[in-house]
Amino acid sequence: MAPPSGGYVEALTLLRDRPLVVLTGAGLSTDSGIPDYRGPSAPARTPMTYQEFVSGPAAQQRYWARSHLGWGRMGGAEPNDGHRAVARLGADLVITQNVDGLHERAGTPRLVALHGRIAEVVCLGCRETSDRAALQERLAELNPGYAERHAAAPVRPDGDVELEDTAEFVVPDCAGCGGVLKPDVVFFGENVPAERVARCYAAVEALTERDGALLVAGSSLTVMSGLRFVRRAARAGTPVVIVNRGSTRGDELASYRVHAGCSEFLTALAG
Structure with missing residues (x-):
């Protein structure tokens, strides 16, 4: 009923x-x-799964390039x-x-x-957590002008943007152990x-x-x-x-x- x-x-x-x-x-x-995920005007979305993220550097490069741009916009939301x-x-x-x-x-x-929270980052190697704002500064230093070149990329509710041009984006490793950095959020495919x-x-x-x-x-x-x-x-x-x-x-x-x-x-x- x-x-x-x-x-x-x-x-x-x-x-x-x-x-x-x-x-x-x-x-x-x-x-x-x-923007929301499935509202009347929500765009179609294909979020990255955990399995895809850990598949290798290309997927991590694609994730962090998009997230670097989206963070500046989500981070300013009130x-x-x-x-x-x-x-x-x-x-x-x-x-x-x-x-x-x-x-x-x-x-x-x-x-x-x-x-979880997009404002925190975890290393998949040593499990050390750190502040996303600090990583954002590192990403900006390693990729000068990247945000400005892609300022028109549409924002998505996951805290990233729609973007295909990610091949040259530089992703830093964990400063402590050299491991892979991941946002401390639950991806699709994670529990x-x-x-x-x-x-x-x-x-x-x-x-x-x-x-x-x-x-x-x-x-x-x-x-x-x-x-x-x-x-x-x-x-x-x-x-x-x-x-x-x-x-x-x-x-x-x-x-x-x-x-x-x-x-x-x-x-x-x-x-």
Whole structure:
């Protein structure tokens, strides 16, 4: 049975004064100028998989060339009204599928960045983590004028751009061990770290005992990393509200399905 559609006021009424877990996706960051993955106007995308990234230097060169350009644009994005509203909600836990760091910058407490943060880099050899801003300076020094030559490349929601001309891009190794550097995010083909998943499941399961609700904002729930929490809540009888422009994979599990902008709805909910 399909959920009630467009129950804006009813959804707000259901969610108010309840314990909440909030699951957010790329649609929450569109008001910050970051395109989403699968919205009505989203471009087709073929994200690099983990297996492709570790296949050799050519793939790593292609990834970092695109990411070098995209970082300058994503790095300048600011939290929007939706991020600030989530920070005010006082949710038991906020689970974000986004890697843009905007929840952190909005001051969101009790946050799990399910897929990591694009602002951090990890070495696949020694596992040392470092700041992305420092790597960005190294990339700029090794590739003078590259960003300016490709300033028109369209930005993508993964924090990179659409670009094929990457053959001459110079990629540095880890300064400590000479290993391969990778953004500290979960690529397609990688598993979300088990401890993150366990924390999220625990928060969702606790909603049942506390008469709480799960709110999904700006996610199409296409990938299992987010959908599994909706399934767990629905199976336990916990109300689920989905706010998203466009259909989602969890629509049939929702108590209410609201076709609205995230910033608008979340601001109304947070008051």
